Amino acid sequence: MDTSATKGLTLHSRTGVAYRFDPGALCLELLPTGGPGPYRRYEVLHEPTDLAAWAERSRLTPTPALEISRAEVADARRLRDALFRVAVAHTHGEPHPPGDLEVINEAAARPALAPAIAPNGRRQWAGTPSGTHLLATVARDAVDLLTGSFVHRIRTCAAEDCHLIYVDTSRPGRRRWCSMEHCGNRHKVRALRARHTEEG
Numbered sequence: 001m002d003t004s005a006t007k008g009l010t011l012h013s014r015t016g017v018a019y020r021f022d023p024g025a026l027c028l029e030l031l032p033t034g035g036p037g038p039y040r041r042y043e044v045l046h047e048p049t050d051l052a053a054w055a056e057r058s059r060l061t062p063t064p065a066l067e068i069s070r071a072e073v074a075d076a077r078r079l080r081d082a083l084f085r086v087a088v089a090h091t092h093g094e095p096h097p098p099g100d101l102e103v104i105n106e107a108a109a110r111p112a113l114a115p116a117i118a119p120n121g122r123r124q125w126a127g128t129p130s131g132t133h134l135l136a137t138v139a140r141d142a143v144d145l146l147t148g149s150f151v152h153r154i155r156t157c158a159a160e161d162c163h164l165i166y167v168d169t170s171r172p173g174r175r176r177w178c179s180m181e182h183c184g185n186r187h188k189v190r191a192l193r194a195r196h197t198e199e200g
Helices: 037-042 048-057 070-091 098-108 131-147 180-199
Strands: 009-012 018-021 115-117 123-125 154-156 165-167
Touching: 048 070, 048 131, 070 098, 070 131, 070 154, 070 165, 098 131
Parallel strands: none
Antiparallel strands: 009 018, 115 123, 154 165
16 A cells, blocks of 8 residues: 555546545555445546546556556446445445455456666666556555555545545545545534524
8 A cells, every 4th residue: 555655636526626535545546536325427537548548647656658458447436345345344444345355466466567667767667568567566466455554544535425535545544535625614604604593
């Protein structure tokens, strides 16, 4: 699990306002691309270029130049949906769905992205990375998260109408919102209005 990167994602609210969302782990960055059941309407992974664009926005730096097939895009959706169900089950204190754990473990067992040192001393990726290498890296990050010291901090945003999942990597461990500038701010505005109503 990558807890050092602070890149995060730029998401858009229903009203079109952009805000930053840092789910705290690479694997959780994949979840806002769609999901199972009712979340299918948010699907953005249709073509190989869509998965490459997601990698570009993710905390994988430097972003690898990926060769992605259509089959690997389908694999990405399958892995994401499995991760989504496992994370939701975890936040509800329910057992992890065995079939979904198999999907994650199967992806994690494949060769992951291999880091290398470029001649200029910077980090790069060895060989020609594929979509399969990318998904193995995401799946291994999920294994690290779900078996590591931050597993008890996987949470869903406290807003009733928000279903974003994150891992709280803050030192105090008191994070409640997907984003303070979005759901946290909405909560503050509602609380302020409620106080004014009580006082009036």
